[in-house]
Amino acid sequence: MTDTAPRARRSDATRAAILRAARERFAADGYDRATIRAIAADARIDPSMVMRYFGSKEGLFAAAAEFDLRLPDLAGVPRDRVGEALVRHFLDRWESDDTLVALVRAASTNPGAAERMRGIFADQLGAAVTGLGGDPTGALRRAGLVASQILGLAFTRYVLRLPPVVDLTPADLVAWVAPTVQRYLTGPTPA
Amino acid sequence: MTDTAPRARRSDATRAAILRAARERFAADGYDRATIRAIAADARIDPSMVMRYFGSKEGLFAAAAEFDLRLPDLAGVPRDRVGEALVRHFLDRWESDDTLVALVRAASTNPGAAERMRGIFADQLGAAVTGLGGDPTGALRRAGLVASQILGLAFTRYVLRLPPVVDLTPADLVAWVAPTVQRYLTGPTPA
DNA sequence: GTCTATAATTCGATAGAC
DNA sequence: GTCTATCGAATTATAGAC
Numbered sequence: 001m002t003d004t005a006p007r008a009r010r011s012d013a014t015r016a017a018i019l020r021a022a023r024e025r026f027a028a029d030g031y032d033r034a035t036i037r038a039i040a041a042d043a044r045i046d047p048s049m050v051m052r053y054f055g056s057k058e059g060l061f062a063a064a065a066e067f068d069l070r071l072p073d074l075a076g077v078p079r080d081r082v083g084e085a086l087v088r089h090f091l092d093r094w095e096s097d098d099t100l101v102a103l104v105r106a107a108s109t110n111p112g113a114a115e116r117m118r119g120i121f122a123d124q125l126g127a128a129v130t131g132l133g134g135d136p137t138g139a140l141r142r143a144g145l146v147a148s149q150i151l152g153l154a155f156t157r158y159v160l161r162l163p164p165v166v167d168l169t170p171a172d173l174v175a176w177v178a179p180t181v182q183r184y185l186t187g188p189t190p191a
Numbered sequence: 192m193t194d195t196a197p198r199a200r201r202s203d204a205t206r207a208a209i210l211r212a213a214r215e216r217f218a219a220d221g222y223d224r225a226t227i228r229a230i231a232a233d234a235r236i237d238p239s240m241v242m243r244y245f246g247s248k249e250g251l252f253a254a255a256a257e258f259d260l261r262l263p264d265l266a267g268v269p270r271d272r273v274g275e276a277l278v279r280h281f282l283d284r285w286e287s288d289d290t291l292v293a294l295v296r297a298a299s300t301n302p303g304a305a306e307r308m309r310g311i312f313a314d315q316l317g318a319a320v321t322g323l324g325g326d327p328t329g330a331l332r333r334a335g336l337v338a339s340q341i342l343g344l345a346f347t348r349y350v351l352r353l354p355p356v357v358d359l360t361p362a363d364l365v366a367w368v369a370p371t372v373q374r375y376l377t378g379p380t381p382a
Numbered sequence: 383g384t385c386t387a388t389a390a391t392t393c394g395a396t397a398g399a400c
Numbered sequence: 401g402t403c404t405a406t407c408g409a410a411t412t413a414t415a416g417a418c
Contacts, residue, residue, distance in 0.1 A: 011383075030300035032223035035411070046385055051413065107351055108299035109221035114351055121353060144347065144355030145367055151351070152343015156335065160298055160305055160342070162312060164335030175381035176336055180371045190366035202401070226393065237403055242395065 015053055017043040022064040027102035031061060031110040058112060065106070065116055067099050071128045082132065083182025084174060090150050091170045094158060101158045104151065121147045132185060145184040153177060206244055208234040213255040218293035222252060222301040249303060256297070256307055258290050262319045273323065274373025275365060281341050282361045285349060292349045295342065312338045323376060336375040344368060 021042035025034040036057055040047040054060040070093065077085045094100055103120075106113035121143070129143040130136055153173065156165040168176070212233035216225040227248055231238040245251040261284065268276045285291055294311075297304035312334070320334040321327055344364065347356040359367070 014383090030221075030223070032221075033300055036413090037411080047412095048385070048414090049383085052383085057412065104346075105299045108296045109224055117351060118353055122355075141355045141359070144353055144359075147353055148343040148347045148356055148368075149340055149371070150343070151346055152339045152341070155295075155342055155346055156339045160308060162309055162335055162338060164313075164332045165339055168332070168335075172381075176375070177339075179374065179381075180340070183370065184367070190363075190370075205401090227395090228393080238394090239396085239403070240401085243401080248394065 011053075014043075014045055014049065018045065018050055018053060018060070019064050022060055023098045023102055026061065026064060026106055027098035029105075030108065031106040031113060036060070061106065061110070061113065062116075065099065065103055065113065067103065067120060069093065069120065069124045071124055073131070074128050075131050079132075079186060080182070082185050083180070084178040086146065086181050086185075087150070087174050087178045088170075090153075091173060094154060095170070101154065104154055104159055121151075129185065138189065142184050146181050149177060149180050149184070202244075205234075205236055205240065209236065209241055209244060209251070210255050213251055214289045214293055217252065217255060217297055218289040220296075221299065222297040222304060227251070252297065252301075252304065253307075256290065256294055256304065258294065258311060260284065260311065260315045262315055264322070265319050266322050270323075270377060271373070273376050274371070275369040277337065277372050277376075278341070278365050278369045279361075281344075282364060285345060286361070292345065295345055295350055312342075320376065329380065333375050337372050340368060340371050340375070 018039065021039045022034070025039050025042065028034070029038075036050050037047050039060075040050050050060060054063055070089075072085060072089055074082050074085070103113060103117050107117045108114075122140070125147060126140055126143045129146065130139040132139070134142075153165070156162045157173075209230065212230045213225070216230050216233065219225070220229075227241050228238050230251075231241050241251060245254055261280075263276060263280055265273050265276065294304060294308050298308045299305075313331070316338060317331055317334045320337065321330040323330070325333075344356070347353045348364075356364075
């Protein structure tokens, strides 16, 4: 008796191991320094398998950098707490998943990674902010400002590892940064 | 009759040309993708000259990434406008000099560049913020928060080139972001 | 499906002529 | 001081045996 339905092939485990190792290496070393050889070694498989499954290094990165921000529906959050909800959500997401850090690092030097990141923040964050109402153009601008603070937090804390930012607890960070995001989202447009 | 005093040697021009080309390449491509060969081609000199003058690629980067933020003395600024002064200063600095963008890109993948950047922000920005008074520990934390917003702005505008952030004028950016920096600098410590 | 062997580039760095 | 020539290492990617 063989497996039924989605047919859990043996290769799926290999594929998953490669992706897991790839995300870690891309997050730790960036796109250029993360080599297929090192990723394969981490995953305990042969380097040629990576090529077989993903075609090229670009293809591997594209598969490893698939990412859903899983943003909460901001319409279901009290309007004066959307900033807090967003900051808390992002911190949770980062502390538990390397993928976004890998994207930040890779986007610094790899045009494809940068394009993917622009897409993620324009589409997913842009849509969430547009859901708050207001004119769509202003919403995109507000989303961009939110991205500037959120990504700056990610850069200083997880990539640059600036000591004062690393030392703050997630709760402290929320307390300091949430008002910033709140104002970008719902504050008045400055003169 | 020969030159007197500091003796403007012919090689100084070559040296300066190399550094200028290096800053551009490091800013555009990051540390790994910026090759000595490409930098030498931009500077219209032979690749081996780079090695002769700077010893190694690391040595070249160290020389090219020398950077002074030239922060204004915040003690001479009205206390309710220090945020505006800082944001305006950083924007001016970025729009006229590639070096800091080169550092942001390089710091993503190169440990030496990251260390240098931590030093710049801890020492120079840290000192400027400490000059505002208050306890030193709190000042470093406030400086770190300012760095998170300032570097996030640099990352989204100059590295990632996120359209909504690129499209804003410097004046608009100051109007939006200055209140954030002002609060990090002089606002109350959150509960 | 998995691995060995290797092709084809590209890079940083060195040696040495002029 | 400047350039030619090249070494040695590392990389992605391919061809093909088992």
